[in-house]
Amino acid sequence: xxxxxxxxxxxxxxxxxxxxxxxxxxxxxxxxxxxxxxxxxxxxxxxxxxxxxxxxxxxxxxxxxxxxxxxxxxxxxxxxxxxxxxxxxxxxxxxxxxxxxxxxxxxxxxxxxxx
Numbered sequence: 001x002x003x004x005x006x007x008x009x010x011x012x013x014x015x016x017x018x019x020x021x022x023x024x025x026x027x028x029x030x031x032x033x034x035x036x037x038x039x040x041x042x043x044x045x046x047x048x049x050x051x052x053x054x055x056x057x058x059x060x061x062x063x064x065x066x067x068x069x070x071x072x073x074x075x076x077x078x079x080x081x082x083x084x085x086x087x088x089x090x091x092x093x094x095x096x097x098x099x100x101x102x103x104x105x106x107x108x109x110x111x112x113x114x115x
Contacts, residue, residue: 004057040069044079051095052079059098065099073103 013020022069031042050058063076074101084092096103 040066040071043069044071044075047076047095048079048083051083051091051098054091054094056094056098057067059095060102063095063099064102076103
């Protein structure tokens with residue numbers, strides 16, 4: 001993975017503020033508006049989709065938001081496991097890597113990790 005040089009939202013806002021507003025409205029309408037799918041599940045779906053395309057920053061954003069909306073660690077892991085069915089097992093690995101410090105797992109100490 002490469003380091004991103006540009007914050008895409010800022011670039012669009014600078015070049016085309018109207019497009020940036022439309023994109024923001026679309027995202028708010030799609031994600032934040034309560035509809036048939038509760039917000040927690042929307043975030044889990046977006047997290048899983050992001051894991052499939054290996055977009056770690058988005059996995060972290062949507063996974064963290066899903067947890068804020070009440071998703072449990074088990075729900076996060078289940079969503080990532082479902083993503084791995086279509087995106088390959090690395091979707092599972094990338095998802096856990098992006099959210100590892102958000103999940104309630106013990107961190108390996110340096111000595112145990114080196115064995």
